[in-house]
Amino acid sequence: MSKCNYCDFNSVASPHLFLKTPNSAPLKAFFGKSRTHSEDEYIDALTLELRSLLNNQEELKTREVTSIYFGGGTPSMLLPGSIAKIIYEIEDTFEMKNKEVEVTLEANPETIDTERLSAFKRSGINRLSIGVQSFDDSVLKILGRQHSAKRGADSILQAREVGFTNIGLDLIFAVPEQSLNSWASSIEQAIELNTEHISIYGLTIEEGTPFFSTLSEDSGFKLPSEESEVLMYQTAIKALKKAGFNHDEISNMSKTGFESKHNLRYWRGGDYIGLGSGAHSYLSSNPDGEKSKVWGRRWQNEADIKKYIELAKASNPLRQKVEDLNYDDALAEALMLGLRLPDGIDVRAFSKRFGITPELALTSKAHAKHGLTHTKDGFFSLTDKGILFSNEVF
Amino acid sequence: MTDTSKIRNFSIIAHIDHGKSTLSDRLLEHTGTITDREKKDQFMDKMELEQERGVTIKAQTARLTYKADDGITYVFNLIDTPGHVDFSYEVSRSLSACEGAVLVVDASQGVEAQTLAHLYTAVDVGLEIIPVLNKIDLPSADPERVKEEIEETLGLDSSIAVEASAKEGKGIKEILEAVVKYIPPPSGDKNAPLKALIFDSWYDAYRGVVVQVRVFEGEIKKGMKVRFMATGKEFELDEVGVFAPGPVQVKSLGPGEVGFITAFIREVRYTKVGDTVTSVDNPTKEPLSGYKSAKPMVFSGLYPVDGIQYENLKDAMVKLRLNDSSFTYEPETSLALGFGFRCGFLGLFHMEIIQERLEREYSLSLITTAPTVIYKVIKTDGEELYVENPSNLPDVQAIARIEEPYILATIHLPSEYLGAVLGLCEARRGVQKDINYITESRVLLTYELPLNEVVLDFYDKLKTATKGYASMDYEPHDYKTGSLVKLDILINGEGVDALSLIVSKEKSYYKGREVAKKMKEIIPRQMFDIAIQAAIGTKVLARESIKALRKNVTAKCYGGDITRKRKLLEKQKEGKKRMKQIGNVELPQEAFLAVLKID
Numbered sequence: 001m002s003k004c005n006y007c008d009f010n011s012v013a014s015p016h017l018f019l020k021t022p023n024s025a026p027l028k029a030f031f032g033k034s035r036t037h038s039e040d041e042y043i044d045a046l047t048l049e050l051r052s053l054l055n056n057q058e059e060l061k062t063r064e065v066t067s068i069y070f071g072g073g074t075p076s077m078l079l080p081g082s083i084a085k086i087i088y089e090i091e092d093t094f095e096m097k098n099k100e101v102e103v104t105l106e107a108n109p110e111t112i113d114t115e116r117l118s119a120f121k122r123s124g125i126n127r128l129s130i131g132v133q134s135f136d137d138s139v140l141k142i143l144g145r146q147h148s149a150k151r152g153a154d155s156i157l158q159a160r161e162v163g164f165t166n167i168g169l170d171l172i173f174a175v176p177e178q179s180l181n182s183w184a185s186s187i188e189q190a191i192e193l194n195t196e197h198i199s200i201y202g203l204t205i206e207e208g209t210p211f212f213s214t215l216s217e218d219s220g221f222k223l224p225s226e227e228s229e230v231l232m233y234q235t236a237i238k239a240l241k242k243a244g245f246n247h248d249e250i251s252n253m254s255k256t257g258f259e260s261k262h263n264l265r266y267w268r269g270g271d272y273i274g275l276g277s278g279a280h281s282y283l284s285s286n287p288d289g290e291k292s293k294v295w296g297r298r299w300q301n302e303a304d305i306k307k308y309i310e311l312a313k314a315s316n317p318l319r320q321k322v323e324d325l326n327y328d329d330a331l332a333e334a335l336m337l338g339l340r341l342p343d344g345i346d347v348r349a350f351s352k353r354f355g356i357t358p359e360l361a362l363t364s365k366a367h368a369k370h371g372l373t374h375t376k377d378g379f380f381s382l383t384d385k386g387i388l389f390s391n392e393v394f
Numbered sequence: 395m396t397d398t399s400k401i402r403n404f405s406i407i408a409h410i411d412h413g414k415s416t417l418s419d420r421l422l423e424h425t426g427t428i429t430d431r432e433k434k435d436q437f438m439d440k441m442e443l444e445q446e447r448g449v450t451i452k453a454q455t456a457r458l459t460y461k462a463d464d465g466i467t468y469v470f471n472l473i474d475t476p477g478h479v480d481f482s483y484e485v486s487r488s489l490s491a492c493e494g495a496v497l498v499v500d501a502s503q504g505v506e507a508q509t510l511a512h513l514y515t516a517v518d519v520g521l522e523i524i525p526v527l528n529k530i531d532l533p534s535a536d537p538e539r540v541k542e543e544i545e546e547t548l549g550l551d552s553s554i555a556v557e558a559s560a561k562e563g564k565g566i567k568e569i570l571e572a573v574v575k576y577i578p579p580p581s582g583d584k585n586a587p588l589k590a591l592i593f594d595s596w597y598d599a600y601r602g603v604v605v606q607v608r609v610f611e612g613e614i615k616k617g618m619k620v621r622f623m624a625t626g627k628e629f630e631l632d633e634v635g636v637f638a639p640g641p642v643q644v645k646s647l648g649p650g651e652v653g654f655i656t657a658f659i660r661e662v663r664y665t666k667v668g669d670t671v672t673s674v675d676n677p678t679k680e681p682l683s684g685y686k687s688a689k690p691m692v693f694s695g696l697y698p699v700d701g702i703q704y705e706n707l708k709d710a711m712v713k714l715r716l717n718d719s720s721f722t723y724e725p726e727t728s729l730a731l732g733f734g735f736r737c738g739f740l741g742l743f744h745m746e747i748i749q750e751r752l753e754r755e756y757s758l759s760l761i762t763t764a765p766t767v768i769y770k771v772i773k774t775d776g777e778e779l780y781v782e783n784p785s786n787l788p789d790v791q792a793i794a795r796i797e798e799p800y801i802l803a804t805i806h807l808p809s810e811y812l813g814a815v816l817g818l819c820e821a822r823r824g825v826q827k828d829i830n831y832i833t834e835s836r837v838l839l840t841y842e843l844p845l846n847e848v849v850l851d852f853y854d855k856l857k858t859a860t861k862g863y864a865s866m867d868y869e870p871h872d873y874k875t876g877s878l879v880k881l882d883i884l885i886n887g888e889g890v891d892a893l894s895l896i897v898s899k900e901k902s903y904y905k906g907r908e909v910a911k912k913m914k915e916i917i918p919r920q921m922f923d924i925a926i927q928a929a930i931g932t933k934v935l936a937r938e939s940i941k942a943l944r945k946n947v948t949a950k951c952y953g954g955d956i957t958r959k960r961k962l963l964e965k966q967k968e969g970k971k972r973m974k975q976i977g978n979v980e981l982p983q984e985a986f987l988a989v990l991k992i993d
Contacts, residue, residue, distance in 0.1 A: 202947070226944040233945075250947065266956070280955045298957050323957055333960055363967060369978075370921050388945040389921060394963050 042276075042305065043082045045312035047089050049275050049301075052315060054093065059285070060273075064095040067102040067262040071129070072279065076107035080119035087124040102127055102166075102261045109147040109155040117155075118162040127166040128159050129197075129260075135189040136182045139175050142221065143203075156193045166258055168197030173232040175203050176221035183232045184239070191243045196258035199251050200236045202229060230388060247342045250387055267337045277301055277308035281319075295330035298323045327354070331361055336394045339373075344381025367393045395613070395648035396469045399579045403471045403608065403652055405489055405521075407513055408498035408528075409506040409865065417498060417528065417560040417569075418456075421472060424566045425458040427639055455594075455606060455652055456639040462574045470573060471608075471652035473593070475512065481740065482867065483688050486515045487593045487668045490684060491608035491652060494522040494577030496569060497550070501527040501535035501557070504543050504836070506865050510806055513548065519684075524572045525555040531562050547832040580610075582649025587678040588612035588671065590647075592622070595665040597716040601633065603659035604641075607671055608652045610682065615646040619674040620655070623681040627664040628674055629657035663719040688720040690738025691799070691870065692745055692849045693782040695726060695763035695892060696752070697734030699974055699983065703758055704733045710756035711735065714748065721748050726783065730890045730976050731761060736783055739765075742849050759972055763892045764989045767845045770797040770873050785891040787880050790931060796896075797873040798844050802827070805839040805856065807864035812837055814859040822847035823898060842871055846896065851990050881906055881935075883913070884927040885979050895989055906935035908992035914938040916985045924979055 054060055068090060070083065087103065090096070104127040105120055112120075117128075132152040134140050140149060147155075152169075159167050169190060173183050190198055224232070237247065245253035249267055252260060265272065274281045284296045299322040302308040311318050325333070331354050338345035338358070345358045354361065358380045359373065367373040372386030372393050386393055408414035421427075458470040475488045489495065495516045499505055516523060525544050527537045541552040556572055558565025589611040598604050607614070614620070614634055621628045635643040636653040647653045659665060667688065670681035698707050711723050722738035739745040742765055752758050771779040771787065772794045781787055803824075807815055809831065819826070819841045828840035843852070848868070856864050879902050883893035897905045906928030913926045917940055924940040973980040984991070 230944045280957075282956065300955070300957075321957075329960065332963070333956060336960060336963060337956065364970065366921065388947055389943070391946040391963065391966065392921065 039078060039082055041309055043078075043085055045309045046086060046275050048312045048315070049318055050086075050089050050093055052312075053273065060094075063271075065090060065101060067104070067265070069102075069104045069106075069262045070125075071104070071106040072274075072276075074108050074111060075105060076111040076116075076120075080116060080123045083120060083125065084123035104129055104168075104260070104262060106131065107155070109151045110145075112155055112158070114158045114162060117159050117164070121162055121164060126164075127168070127260075128164055129168045129170065129199075130155055130159070132156070132169040132190070133172045134175070134178075134182075135186040136178070139172075139178050139182060139186075142176055142178075143172065153189065153193060156195060166197070167195045168199065168254070168260065169193070169195050170199040170201060171236070172201050172203050173236065174224050174229040176223050178224060178232075180228060180232060180235065184235055187236050187239050191239065197252070197254040197260060198240060198245065200233070200240075200253070201251055202233065233388070249342070250340050250390065264341075267340050269334060269337055274301065277305045278303035293326070294324045295327055296325040296333075298325065330354075331356075332394070334358075335361060339380075339382050339386075339390065339393060342381065344379045347375065347378050347380050350380075362393060364392060364394075395584075395646055396651060398581060398648075398650040400466060400468050401471070401580055401650040402468055402494070402573050402577045403473065403492045403580060403650065404494040404496060404573055404577050405473045405475050405492050405516070406496045406498060407475070407509055407516060409500070409509045414498055417496075417526070417558075418472060418474065420560050420563055420566045421458060421470075421570065422456060422639065424563075424570065425460045425470070427456060427458045455637055457636045457652070458638075460570050460574070463571060464574070468574055469651075470570075473608075473652065481744075482515070482869065483686055484594070484667055485512055486519065486684065487591065489516050489521060490519050490668075490682075491591055491593045492516075492521055493580055494524065494573070496573070497523050497525045498528050498560075499525055499540055499544065501530045501537050501540055502532050504540050505547060505832075506806060510548075510804070510838075510867070522577050523550055524569070524576055525550055525552060526565070526569055527555055527557045528560055530557045530564065531559040543833055543836075547836075580650025582609070582611045584613055584648050586611040587676045588614055588618075588620070588673040589678045589682060590614055590671040591682050592665055592667055592669045592671060594667060595662050597662055598656075601656040601658070603656070603662050603665050603716075605655050605659070605665045605671075606652070607647070607655055609647045609649055611649060611678065612673065612676075613646050613648050614655060614671070616643075620657075620671050621674050621677060622665060622669050622671055624666055624669040624685055624687070625664050627659075629659055632656050632658055661716055661719070663715070666719065688740065690720065690722050690740060691845060692739045692741055692765045692767060693736060694739075694745060694765045695728060695731065695734050695761075695783065696723075696737050696749065697728065697731040697761045697763075697892070697974075699759040699761055699972055701732050706756065707735070707752070707758055707760070710752050710758060711737075713756075714751060718748070720744070728763075728785070728892045730892045731763075731974065734761075738782070742851075742853065759983075761892075761974055761983050761986050763986050764895055765849045766896060767799050767849060769799075769878070769896060771795075772797070784880055784894040784896045787896065790880075795875050796878045798846055798876045798878060800842050800871040800874055801845050801848060801868040802871045803839075803841045803843050803848070803866055803868040805841065805864055805866045806832075807837055807839070807860050809835050809837045811860040811864060812839075815839065815856065815864060818852075818855055818859055819843065822852060843868075844874075844876065844898075845870075846898075879930050881909070882929050883909060884925075884929060885976055885981075886925050887927075888977055889929075890976055892986060893988075902930055903935050905989070905992070906930075909989050910936040910938045912988040912992050913985055914940055916982055916988055916991075917979070918982070919943040920978075920980060922978065 068087065083105065103125050105125045106129045108131045133143060133145060135149045135152060137149050140147065156167060156169060171186055171190060240253045241247065244255060246256060248254050248259045248264065252263060254260065269284060271283045271285070272281060279301045280298065282296065282298045299319040301318045302311055302320050308318060334350065334354070335358060347357055350358050359375065367386065372383055372389055373380065374383050382390060382393065406414050406417055455471060455473045458472060459467055460470055461467045473488050473491050475485045497509065497513055499509065513523070527540055529535060530537060537557055541555055544550050544552045544555065554572060554576055556565050556568045558569060590607040590609045592605055592607055594606040595603050616631055616634045618631050619628060620631060633643055633656040634647055634653065635641050641654065644653065668685040672678045696707070698704050715721060720740050721744070723735040725733070726736040727733055737748070739748060745765060749760060749762050753760055766782060766784060769781045771781050773779065773788060773792050774794045779788070805815060822843055824841040824843040826841055830838040832838050853866065856866060877899040878896050879899045881895045881897050881902055882889045884890070895905070910926045910928045917924060919940055919942065921943055923942045926938045927934050928936040970980065973982050
C-alpha cells in the first residue's frame with residue numbers, strides 16, 4: 001500500500017454510500033487495490049463488510065441509499081466487473097427506490113479509455129469525476145502525474161462519447177512554478193470541454209507525503225506567493241461564474257442541477273457509510289438510542305489493507321477509530337461544514353438544534369470585525385472575503 | 395536525646411551533575427534507612443519539578459543510624475542543600491546546621507565552580523571537609539590529578555580523600571567511616587536556654603508549616619512555647635520529630651540534634667530560614683549569627699492570559715507563598731495586560747520555577763513580562779525612588795540619574811573558553827576584578843556585572859559559550875550610576891507598557907532593533923498589517939512590519955474525514971486561546987519575553 005502523493009491518505013480506492021432514511025440521510029463506500037492482494041480478495045472483503053453492516057446496526061435497514069461514490073484512491077484501476085459487483089451488492093442490501101441515485105467514479109485519465117469507460121457505464125456508474133488537475137504538461141510533471149494534458153482532455157471527450165452526461169473534473173492551483181497564465185488557460189480549456197462540474201483545489205503540501213519530501217529537499221521549486229494564490233482562486237471563480245457555473249462550495253462549482261449531491265451531503269452534515277480499508281463513516285442519529293448524550297458517531301476502518309481483509313474474513317470488527325461527538329463537537333462541525341456552502345447555515349434550523357444562533361456560536365469574534373460573515377434571508381454565510389479567511393471564522 | 399559524641403551532622407556538596415543525589419541514596423541504603431523498594435529513584439529530590447530539572451530546590455534531611463567499625467552506633471544527620479545559584483543564602487544556612495561536609499568531586503572532571511562556591515561557604519562556617527572522588531569507575535577518571543587539584547586549589551588535605559562510585563556503590567562504607575573519624579561531634583549545653591537554627595520550612599496541609607531545625611543549645615520539647623526571634627512570632631509546639639527518612643515523633647531534641655517542629659503555623663513567612671528558635675519561658679539573649687532576610691532580586695509581571703483567571707491566579711499565589719516566602723507579589727495593573735501581579739524572585743531560575751508551578755499545578759495560562767531588577771531613581775527634586783517596573787519610571791525630565799544593582803560573579807571555567815567568556819562579560823558591561831589560573835587548564839574569573847545584564851540570559855549564554863563547562867555563583871554587590879534609558883515597544887503605533895524595558899543607552903539601538911526583529915518572528919501574521927516599533931521617548935529606533943495574511947482557507951475535502959479537519963481547527967483555536975489581545979493584535983505569550991531570545 002502506498003501513500004497518496006498529496007494528502008496523507010493511503011492509495012486505496014473505496015466506495016462511500018450515502019444512505020437515505022425515511023427522514024432523509026445517505027451512505028458511501030470505498031474500494032481498494034494493492035500490489036500484495038488480489039482485487040478479488042479485496043472485493044470479497046468489501047462484500048463481507050457490506051453484509052455485516054445490517055447485522056451490526058439494525059437501524060440501517062430502514063435507510064435508503066441516495067448516492068454512491070467510488071473514491072479515495074484510484075478506483076478507476078479496478079475491473080469494471082468489480083465495480084458492478086459492488087453496486088449489485090449495495091442494491092441487494094439497501095433500498096434504492098430512487099432511480100436518480102448518483103453513482104460517481106473517481107477516475108485518473110491514464111487509467112481509462114473508451115472501452116473501459118463504456119464498461120464502467122454499463123456497470124452502473126452515472127457520474128465521473130476525472131482527475132485532470134491541469135492542462136499544462138509542465139505543471140502535471142511537477143505534480144508527478146502520469147498523464148499528459150492531451151490525455152486529460154481526451155479522457156473527457158471519450159467519456160462524452162460513451163454517453164456520460166454528468167462529468168466533473170478537478171484542477172489544482174498554487175502548484176510550484178505554476179504561473180497565473182498557465183492557471184487561467186487550464187480554466188479556459190476546462191470551460192471549453194463543457195463538463196458539468198469543476199472542482200478547484202489549492203495545493204496544500206502536507207508533512208509525511210512524498211510530495212512534501214520532494215519539495216523540502218532544496219528542489220529549487222518556487223511556491224507561488226500567497227498573493228498569487230489568492231489571485232488564482234479569484235480568477236477561477238470569476239471565470240467559472242461567467243461561464244454559467246454556480247458556486248456550490250468553497251472548492252466546487254457546477255452547472256445548475258449538476259452539483260455533486262454526494263459531496264454536498266458532507267457539508268450538510270448528512271450520514272454516510274464508508275466501506276473498505278481506511279474509509280470514514282458518520283451517522284448523525286443517536287447510535288445508542290434516545291437517552292444517550294451522543295451527538296453523532298464517526299469512525300474509520302482499519303487502514304492497513306492486509307489487516308482489513310483479515311478482519312473482514314474473520315468477521316471481526318473493522319472499525320478502528322470510533323469517535324462519539326459531544327455537543328461541542330457537533331456544534332463545531334455544523335459551523336465548519338455549513339459555512340463552506342455559499343448559502344451558509346439556516347439560522348432557524350441551527351438554533352433549533354443547538355439552542356444558539358450560528359453567529360453567537362462562533363468562538364472567534366474576528367468574523368464580525370473584519371466583515372467575514374453576513375446574514376441574509378435567514379441564512380448565515382461567509383462573505384467573499386470570509387471564504388478566503390474561513391479558517392479564521394470557524 | 396542522643397549523646398552528642400555519637401552525633402555527626404553533615405552535608406554533601408556537589409556540582410549539580412556530580413551525582414549528589416545518587417550518593418545520598420547510597421548512604422541511605424547502606425545504613426538501611428531506606429530499601430530499594432522505598433526509594434523513588436532519588437529520595438532526596440522530592441518535588442516533581444526538581445526531579446525533572448535534576449536539581450534540589452528545597453532542602454531535605456534524613457537521620458541515619460550507622461554502626462561503625464569501632465562498634466559504636468552513631469546517629470548521622472544528612473542535610474541536603476539546594477543546588478542552584480539563586481539559593482546561595484539557603485545553602486549557607488543549611489551548612490550552618492552541620493559540623494562537616496562531604497565534598498563530591500568528579501574524578502575525571504575535577505573541581506567545578508558550583509562546588510567551589512558551596513565549598514567556600516562551608517569553609518566560612520567552619521566545617522570539616524571530606525573530599526570524595528566520585529565516578530572512579532569511569533575510564534577517564536584521573537584521581538591523582540584531581541587530588542593534586544584539591545590540595546593546590548582548594549587547600550584541602552587530600553590524604554583523607556575517599557575514592558568512590560556512587561552509581562556502582564563503591565566506597566560507600568569508607569565514606570561513612572570517614573564521617574565518623576573526621577567530622578567532629580557537635581557540642582552544646584543541654585541546660586542552657588534554647589537556641590535552634592531554622593534551615594528550612596515548608597507548608598503541609600495537615601500540620602501547618604513543618605520547620606527543620608538544628609539545636610545548638612538547650613532542648614526543644616513537644617508542648618513547649620517557642621519564639622522565632624526575627625519575626626517575633628510565638629507558638630506552642632505540637633510535634634517534635636526527626637526524618638528517618640519519614641517523619642517520626644521524638645520526645646525532645648537536644649544539642650547537636652537535627653529534626654523538625656510543627657505548631658499549626660499557617661504561613662512559612664513566620665518561619666524564616668536562618669532565624670533562631672528560643673524558649674518563651676527561658677529565652678536566650680543572643681540569636682545565632684548569620685540571619686538575613688532573603689530579598690527578591692528579579693522582578694516580573696505575571697498576568698493571566700484570560701482576565702477571568704485573575705482570582706485563580708491570586709489564590710494560587712497565596713498557596714504557593716505558603717511554601718515559598720522568598721517569592722513576593724503585589725497587585726499591579728497594566729494598560730495592555732489588565733490586572734496582574736508584580737512578582738519578586740531570588741533569580742531567573744526561581745522565576746521560571748514559580749511560573750511553571752503556577753501553570754502546571756494550578757492550570758493557569760500566564761503571561762510573564764521580561765524580568766527586571768530594582769533601579770534606584772534619583773529625581774531632579776532630590777527624591778529617591780525604587781523602580782521595579784519599567785513602566786513606572788518617571789518622565790525623563792524628572793530624572794537626575796538612575797542607579798542599577800551590580801553583582802559580584804565568580805565564574806569557573808576551562809581556560810580554552812576564556813576568550814569567549816571574557817567577550818561575554820565585556821559585552822554585558824562587566825568590570826573584571828580578578829582572573830586567576832587555578833591550574834594550567836582552569837580559570838577562576840571574578841567580575842562585577844550589572845544584574846540587569848545577568849537576569850536576562852547570562853547564565854544560558856555562559857553555558858553555550860563554554861559547552862556547559864563553566865559554572866557561576868554570584869552575590870549582590872552595590873548600586874552604581876548607569877546610563878540607562880527606557881525602551882518602549884509600539885504595536886500599530888500604540889505603546890505596550892508590558893513590553894517596555896530599561897536598557898543601557900549604548901545598547902539601546904541594538905536592543906531595539908533586535909527586539910523588533912524577534913517580535914516579527916514571534917507574532918503570527920494576522921488579517922491586517924502590523925507595525926512594530928522600538929522607541930526611546932518619541933525617537934523611533936527600529937521598525938518592522940508584519941504583512942497581512944491574504945488568506946487562511948482549506949480548499950480541500952479530506953474524503954469524508956471530518957474529524958481530522960475539526961481537530962486541525964481545534965488546534966488552531968487552542969493556539970489562539972493562549973494569545974493576548976492587544977488592541978486588534980493577538981500576541982503570543984513568547985512575545986512578552988522576546989528580549990530573552992535575542993543574541
